[in-house]
Amino acid sequence: MHAHTIFAEWDEIPDDADDTALLAGGYRSYSCVCGTPLPTRMAAELHAVETDQCSTCLGSAVEEVVPGFTRRCTSCTGTGRRRMQLIWEMAYAQAEVTITVEVVRGVISRFTGPFSLSQAADAVRGTLGLRPGRMPVGPRVRDVLRELEGTGEIALISAPDELLRGASIVLYRDPTWQRTIPA
Ligand SMILES: [Zn+2]
């Protein structure tokens, strides 16, 4: 076992729990095998960073979104390492510069009907001539599409794949949108 294996254990989650706090790591008790007190999520994240572990999954390589539902940590590409988290952050920053809102808007203006995240990401890769695996295209395109959804330019039309906490915390694997403003 790692000298600084950090544990996050669920507390009792009330029915009226704050979903934002829940997703931000609340309703958990944190501890490390080294015995350093970790009274808050912030303390746990700092301890993860100072022991070279990912501050999102605290080194476990998986994120437990709600009790019983885990997924591979996206911040550190499932490695649990702080180094990988920093590399991923730099790659994402590069993707932000390359894949602008204008690029995504231009690409989706060519879709006449509904389009999925993966179709939009493929179209962006094609348009920019990006080789697969060089840049986190999918996550960046997803974020831009969520932004355009927020401003009402496109509308989410697919149903969630998973309801993790009633309808308040849901998961979409490959969501589908449709443009609301004709080009
Ligand atoms: Zn420790």
Ligand SMILES: [Zn+2]
């Ligand atoms: Zn991680």
